[in-house]
Amino acid sequence: MPTILDVPRERADAIQRIATALTGAASVAVTTHINADGDAAGSVAAMARLLPRMGLRAVIVNPTPWPGLFAFLKDGLDDRTASGAEALRSAGALISLDVSDVRRLGSLATAARSLPGPRIVIDHHVPTDEPAGDIVLADTAACATGELLYDFASVLGLEIDLPIAEALYTAILTDTGGFRYSNTSPRAHAIASTLLALGVDPEHTYRRIYASLSPGRLQLLRDALDTLGVDADHGLAWVSVTNDAMERYGVSSDDLDGIVEHPRSIAGTRVALFFRDLGYGKVKVSFRSTGDVDVNALARQFGGGGHEKASGALVVGSLDDVRTKVVDAARAFVGKVAASTNGRPA
Numbered sequence: 001m002p003t004i005l006d007v008p009r010e011r012a013d014a015i016q017r018i019a020t021a022l023t024g025a026a027s028v029a030v031t032t033h034i035n036a037d038g039d040a041a042g043s044v045a046a047m048a049r050l051l052p053r054m055g056l057r058a059v060i061v062n063p064t065p066w067p068g069l070f071a072f073l074k075d076g077l078d079d080r081t082a083s084g085a086e087a088l089r090s091a092g093a094l095i096s097l098d099v100s101d102v103r104r105l106g107s108l109a110t111a112a113r114s115l116p117g118p119r120i121v122i123d124h125h126v127p128t129d130e131p132a133g134d135i136v137l138a139d140t141a142a143c144a145t146g147e148l149l150y151d152f153a154s155v156l157g158l159e160i161d162l163p164i165a166e167a168l169y170t171a172i173l174t175d176t177g178g179f180r181y182s183n184t185s186p187r188a189h190a191i192a193s194t195l196l197a198l199g200v201d202p203e204h205t206y207r208r209i210y211a212s213l214s215p216g217r218l219q220l221l222r223d224a225l226d227t228l229g230v231d232a233d234h235g236l237a238w239v240s241v242t243n244d245a246m247e248r249y250g251v252s253s254d255d256l257d258g259i260v261e262h263p264r265s266i267a268g269t270r271v272a273l274f275f276r277d278l279g280y281g282k283v284k285v286s287f288r289s290t291g292d293v294d295v296n297a298l299a300r301q302f303g304g305g306g307h308e309k310a311s312g313a314l315v316v317g318s319l320d321d322v323r324t325k326v327v328d329a330a331r332a333f334v335g336k337v338a339a340s341t342n343g344r345p346a
C-alpha cells in the first residue's frame with residue numbers, strides 16, 4: 001500500500017545513480033554553501049554519518065567554519081574545512097548539499113569546478129545555470145535538503161541512528177521555520193514523526209537551537225529593530241545591521257539568522273528585507289516573502305536567488321544606497337504582483 005513516506009520515483013532513480021557513482025571512491029568530501037544554516041549543517045552531518053554505512057570514508061570540507069549553533073551535530077566527524085580546496089582535491093568524490101549554484105561554495109568553487117571525480121548535488125533550491133555537479137538529486141518540493149537525505153537513507157536501506165535522526169530533524173525543523181512555513185508539508189511532519197520515534201528529543205533540540213542565545217544577540221537585535229522601516233502601502237518592512245555590530249556585541253554571523261523574521265512578522269508584510277553591511281562596500285540582502293510574492297525573481301534582479309519565499313543577494317554599494325535601491329525595486333516589484341491576476345509578476 002502506498003504511504004506518504006514512499007520515495008517519489010524520480011528521487012529514487014537519482015539516489016541509485018548517486019550510489020553507483022560513489023562506488024569505489026577512496027573518500028568522499030561532503031560540503032555545503034557558505035555560512036551553513038540548520039538544513040546545510042544537518043544535511044552535511046547526516047551524509048557524513050551515512051556514507052560509512054555504505055563502506056565509504058567521509059570528510060567534511062565546507063567553505064566557511066562549522067556554525068557554533070550546530071556544533072552538537074558534528075561530534076566525531078572528520079572536518080577538514082581548515083585545509084580548504086586542498087582537502088577537496090584529495091577526495092575521490094564530492095557531494096554538495098543544499099547548494100543550487102557552484103558559486104555558493106565560495107572559496108571552494110574553483111576547486112569544485114575542476115574535480116576529476118564524480119560531483120554530486122543534493123538540493124531543494126530553484127536550479128541555476130551552474131550547478132555544483134553533474135549527478136543531481138534536486139526537488140523544490142522537498143521541505144529541506146534533509147528530506148532528500150532521509151530519502152537517500154531509505155532508498156539505500158541505510159540505518160538511521162540517533163545522531164543521524166537529530167541531524168535530519170534539525171534540517172527539517174530549521175528550514176520549515178519550526179514547522180510554520182508553507183513548505184511544512186504532510187511529508188515533512190511524517191518524516192519528523194519517524195525521527196521522533198527514533199529518539200529525537202523535540203524540546204531539547206528546540207532549546208539548543210532557538211533558546212540558547214547570548215545577551216549580545218539580543219543587543220544586536222535591539223539595534224536592528226531600531227532601524228525598522230515600514231512601507232504599509234506596499235507591504236514592505238526592513239531592518240539593517242551595520243558592519244561593526246557583530247564585533248561590538250561579540251556575536252557571529254549565526255546570530256543574524258532569524259532577524260528578518262521580525263519585520264516579516266508585522267501584519268500586512270508581503271516582503272521583509274534584511275540588510276547586513278559587510279563593511280567592504282558590499283551589503284548582504286535577505287529577502288523573505290509571506291505570501292504570493294516570488295522573492296527569488298526579485299533577488300535575481302540583484303544577481304542573487306534562492307527560493308520563492310526566501311532568497312538572498314550580495315549587492316555592491318554603501319548600506320544607505322543599497323537599502324534605497326532594493327526597497328525601491330521591491331516597491332515596483334510588489335506593485336506588479338498586486339496588479340497581476342495570477343500572483344506572479346508579468
Ligand SMILES: [Mn+2]
Nearest residue numbers: 039098145175
Ligand atoms: Mn535548505
